[in-house]
Amino acid sequence: MNKHRQNPFIHAMRGILETARTERNFKIHLICAVVAVAAGSWIHLSTSDWLWITFCIALVFALELLNTAIEAVVDLLSPASHPFAKKAKDAAAGAVLIGAIFALIVGASIFLPKLGHFFFD
């Protein structure tokens, strides 16, 4: 029991790494984050643009981790098909979708004008 109270940071890191290893969507978000950071460094984003980008990356990762946690608890409590299990999983997936769409809108509004200037000016 005491062991579980130690090193909360290590437990949190294990949760992130395990999700990154097993969840396909988390890997896709990770690739998108790396591409956004590389593109942002290349075109020298302003501080406020970086804040928006890092906020979106953190938001989507956090939602994906919560989605994974909800899926695991639902699978534990309701391995058989149940309408409440479906409701919980669909709502959790919906939260990730909303976060991802928000991140896409922010990314497009930051990067598209800058890339337009870069290629067409």
Ligand SMILES: Nc1ncnc2c1ncn2[C@@H]1O[C@H](COP(=O)(O)OP(=O)(O)OP(=O)(O)O)[C@@H](O)[C@H]1O
């Ligand atoms: N126990 C269940 N009872 C009813 N419907 C379920 C149940 N488990 C899953 N579902 C339905 O199947 C969908 C997919 O569930 P699944 O567990 O495969 O998650 P997922 O959305 O594919 O996530 P991931 O790809 O990250 O594992 C859910 O969104 C839900 O609609």
